[in-house]
Amino acid sequence: MVSCGRLKDKFYYDSPKLIRFQSIGCVCVKWLIYVVIAICVCYTLIAHKRYQEKEEVTSSVRTSVKGVAHAVSRIWDTAEYAIPVQSKDSFFVITNIIQTDDQLQGNCPEAPFAKAICSTDESCEKGSADIHGNGVQTGRCVWYNATLKTCEITAWCPVQMEEHPPEPAVLRGSEDFTVLIKNNVHFPKFNYTVQNISPNFNSSCTFNKITSPLCPIFRLGDILQEAKENFSEVAVKGGIIAIEIKWDCDLDSWSYYCIPEYGFHRLDGKTRSQYPGFSFRFARYYKLPNGTEQRTLFKVYGIRFDILVFGTGGKFDSVELFTFIGSTITYFGLAFTAIEICFNLYSCSRCCKIAFCDNIIRKKYETVLEPKKVMLVSYVDEPHVILIKEPLKTSLQYAEGSIFENHPVKFSDPCSFFTNESNENCDAGESQLSWLMQSTRSPECPRWCCCGQCNLMLKSHEQLCCRRTDGPCITTTYWFKKLVLSRGTLNKALLYEDPFLELTGDNTNSQLRHAAYKQYIHWRFGSFELEDRTVIPSCCRGVIRSTYPTADGNYTGFKIE
Structure with missing residues (x-):
């Protein structure tokens, strides 16, 4: 079966993914580079006759x-x-x-150069020949002219x-x-x-x-x-x-x-x-x-x-022509490279930030991470899912992270889950979500808790609240109860996945509890591939466990691995 699947994949075409955005500046830069490259290519093709096959003379x-x-x-x-x-x-x-x-050929004075000038016969070595001389020395010192003596040589005489x-x-x-x-x-x-x-x-x-x-x-x-x-x-x-x-x-x-x-x-x-x-x-x-x-x-x-x-x-050769055209087509990619360099320089710059450029960079680049090395958290008073890398140096509530853009949407429309619900219920739920943005705080909860409903946690990776700032807990809202805690909603979700699932017996609470976890994740994080790395806040986890408890009171919790 696996081999058949791999064989079938060979008949699919993979196309690169592109993003499209409206920007007059980027379009002008792209077409300016296109025109310059086209002019250079045409000039080289015509002036240097790159369509010809060449041969040395x-x-x-x-x-x-x-x-x-x-x-x-x-x-x-x-x-x-x-x-x-x-x-x-x-x-x-x-x-x-x-x-x-x-x-x-005979004997005559050597031309006057440094080694040939002499004063006595002892200065001349019989049989020696200097590389700068004209012949072989006889061993005698003779007059070259009225004032100068040189060694006598056997040579073509007179010398030059x-x-x-x-x-x-x-x-x-x-x-x-x-x-x-x-x-x-x-x-x-x-x-x-x-x-x-x-x-x-x-x-x-x-x-x-x-x-x-x-x-x-x-x-x-x-x-x-x-x-x-x-x-x-x-x-x-x-x-x-x-x-x-x-x-x-x-x-x-x-x-x-x-x-x-x-x-x-x-x-x-x-x-x-x-x-x-x-x-x-x-x-x-x-x-x-x-x-x-x-x-x-x-x-x-x-x-x-x-x-x-x-x-x-x-001389004209079609192979040379198509080879040149094929090699120069890649130059048009310089337009994209130039624009990408500008975006990279912008992302490295800290002097100014433009929301439009930030959005393009987030949409364009998708970071592939090691699943066991990250955790994803969601706060009710912040619009983004936050990615936090391990290891933690402090409580998860205070850990610094980055915006995680790999999910399609953070919040699903809760009214779409219930076709028989009245518009009044939907309006009430939306009012409660807006009410969550108000700020209150109870002094009896752990220091890292902002909603007043979290339990004390010893492990730093479990110390997470549903909020980043003080305010009401998400567990007190209509939609949490309807989407996460409602047995009817959880039964529908379980039966949607397995229509023949038995929802009676000792294991029912465990099934409902895990379904509640998944409902919360889909509601607050959206559906994406790193569900097992999402961390449910302590307050939400406590309410779910108290609603659907285990018989022995033991729970596995989030595995940091």
């Missing part, structure tokens, strides 16, 4: 440098100043040079004399050189290939960010100018410049766009104090008629251009 680059310069009594063409580099998608252009001609590059740069005319960049990109997922050179390409154009932004021919001086650099200054010691090619392609037929965007900036730190610029050495070798090998050593400075290609291609 795959690229290949080729370069061709053109230009001729005259320097150092010779003509420099592409084969001499444009040197291939090992890194991918880069090219190097010589801008400055230190040239050492006619070097032969100049330490600093010439200013201005030897090949400063390379500013007018041009480079043609050929860039092909491919998007494998979409099987689409495009290049930066259009079919109607004009080979006489030169790139200009305003007039010719798509021309693939770049003047080197213009590249450095776009990178916010001065070509004459960079040409002295060299540098590294990035040429960025950005492809953001929209491959949809209705909004096709796929053209490159060029950008330039410097990569090396021009403010570095050590190893500034970009330089390296290379040599050209010759054979003399006598078979001796000779070379010309070049230390070249120049600009390395790194071509960086990046970007994405996108």
Whole structure:
């Protein structure tokens, strides 16, 4: 049976419970947040094309440098100043040079640096080679010039004399050189290939960010100018410049766009104090008629251009569209979250209290409690059921509690129980309930009693009166007698639950007494799930027990557990 019940529950739909209240402020906040979120979602969807499937670009680059310069009594063409580099998608252009001609292998003085300067042969170690030197020491100290001695070395002689590059740069005319960049990109997922050179390409154009932004021919001086650099200054010691090619392609037929965007900036730190610029050495070798090998050593400075290609291609995809819409729908919950945060901040605030907000908070939140850890009490002169948590530190009458809002209604309409009662009786009962709000007190009852009808109780959880302030006891009213004590009412209640119940015999008083307890609870507390945690006041419990007593005079009472 249990398994069948669980199986049946699987075919029921559970919907969250909401409360509805009228508030212009909350509605305005909600719709304001809705509009802001809708605008942001639409902007992101359209501007960032979130309906498209994206793929990173795959690229290949080729370069061709053109230009001729005259320097150092010779003509420099592409084969001499444009040197291939090992890194991918880069090219190097010589801008400055230190040239050492006619070097032969032999013995000669080392260039003057700290470890090579000497005064005697003892300062030079035969066979040693310094990492900053040009050869292997012979162990002799020789004159480098008229005033300075250095260690003699076996090396390509003479060694390079100049330490600093010439200013201005030897090949400063390379500013007018041009480079043609050929860039092909491919998007494998979409099987689409495009290049930066259009079919109607004009080979006489030169790139200009305003007039010719798509021309693939770049003047080197213009590249450095776009990178916010001065070509004459960079040409002295060299540098590294990035040429960025950005492809953001929209491959949809209705909004096709796929053209490159060029950008330039410097990569090396021009403010570095050590190893500034970009330089390296290379040599050209010759054979003399006598078979001796000779070379010309070049230390070249120049600009390395790194071509960086990046970007994405996108094409409409229904899955991406619905995924984006589905993920953004949850953002509309921010409206409820914002309003809930306001209510939470209000509930934490003690500076001001608004009855409307208090009512919403009580209606919205339902606290689930451990039944054995709470007690519920009701006072005739207060409109709410009070929840008191254990353990008690004082008499239950004086214990501090909170309003318990989990019950549907505190008081039922007593006239609805009796269809044959006259309107006069109902009016009389209502008059007596109003009379209960008057204040009187008898000095002979326990200190915690306010109605004058309570008995002395030793246990603190049984020390409870029907009232919070002094006044008549609820047991003296017409409705208490009619709803709680009347045998006819209790018989009807018992037979309503069990039509075949025998109301004769020794157990009758016990049945009637428990029915009276339940009648009082339903009358004063309403019908809800924590009936066994409600505490009946001492005065009411005493009258019920005296009306329907046990044979031995023993009663169980409220179990605090």
